Amino acid sequence: MTPLLDRLRTVRKRRAVAWAGAAYAVAVLLGALVGAEITLRSKTRWVKGVFVPVGRRGNDLFLPASVETLSRGPLGLVPLRPNRGHAVLGRHQMAGTVVKRPILQQRGTLPNGALAWVSTYVYNGTPAQLGVKYEDTVVRTPVGDMPAWHIPPLNGEGDAIAIVIHGHGGQRAQALRMLPALLRSGVGSLFVTFRNAFGAPQIGKGYLTLGDVEAEDVLAALHWAKDAGYTRAVLYGFSMGGNIALSVLRDRHRPYPIPVTGVMLDSPALDWRATIRWNAQRVGLPRPIARHVGTFTQWLVTKRSGQDFDTVDQIRAAPTFDVPILLWHGTRDRTIPIDQAEALAAARPDLVEYHRVEGAKHIRTWNIDPKGYDAQLEAFIAKVLPGIKEDRHG
Known part of the structure; x- marks a missing residue:
């Protein structure tokens, strides 16, 4: 019975290694496919920001706490239609559980209770x-x-x-x-x-x-x-x-x-080689996988578009x-x-x-x-x- 059990253990180990290898290959392939698509054709219609309800008291605005609203430096705010306006907001301070920011510049109407786009890019129009x-x-x-x-x-x-x-x-x-x-x-x-x-x-x-x-x-x-x-x-x-x-x-x-x-x-x-490797790692992939995803992404980009990374x-x-x-x-x-x-x-x-x-x-x-x-x-x-x-x- 012992030789039979040893044989079964060997088969199981080989299968486990094979499955692990296959899973690794799939992870690298999927990561590279996504990475290549983003590298080659990424474009967005909107300037990045968040949509939040806005409270107003005098010259101060009150916003829900988030990564964007707590960011250092000025923020831009644009209320959604039918309201029309734009504001540049100053540095934040906490007011209880919400973020308080003063209005530094204002054009148009910024009513209390409006739903607004808020962003560290400050402007989203012309x-x-x-x-x-x-x-x-x-x-x-x-x-x-x-x-x-x-x-x-x-x-x-x-x-x-x-x-x-x-x-x-x-x-x-x-x-x-x-x-x-x-x-x-x-x-x-x-x-x-x-x-x-x-x-x-x-x-x-x-x-x-x-x-x-x-x-x-x-x-x-x-x-x-x-x-x-x-x-x-x-x-x-x-x-x-x-x-x-x-x-x-x-x-x-x-x-x-x-x-x-x-x-x-x-x-x-x-x-761009270093940038692709960096972004593969920053999404949470372990370093060895990120390195392989980055390398395969570069290969896919060149295969699909003819990109010469040396020229950039x-x-x-x-x-x-x-x-x-x-x-x-x-x-x-x-x-x-x-x-x-x-x-x-x-x-x-x-x-x-x-x-x-x-x-x-x-x-x-x-x-x-x-x-x-x-x-x-x-x-x-x-x-x-x-x-x-x-x-x-x-």
């Missing part, structure tokens, strides 16, 4: 939410017209423009927090979109190239700026938009329609950059690891002005210290666009 005049326009490219917002310099005399580039799955409204500082600096602004992003034309299967081909749409925006009378530009990219901005600096895109004298980067995706590895490309770079990244960024920003800053200390923002989440570096961020932005623009006429009333 520059009109800030009371700023703008024009809807399009950037014409060989693959279609890309929607854009143009905000001319307040003094009407500026010759420089900032091309503002949103990120992966993002929207133009996410950068409206920075528009007052851009206006004060004296530049015009063009908030652009790129192919396969929300609201822009879908090309082929709608796959993103993570900054590579999208750079051509920013080059088209520089042509738009030249035709509009601008003679120099800075690029301002958020997350994947930062990768797009740096991709524009590659030799194959030169000469530019107008000179690009500087680049500003907020929470940029600089190394901006750490590797750092020696080729030749314009000043202003860089912000937050220590609590769970989307893009901060070591990428630190690697770029270490690779090019001669070009990169790096601001490590303690406690900031992804694309929330402004929220931690709005005045400090704005001052850094305005000083950088004054440095790379000498002679620009600032507007201190912007």
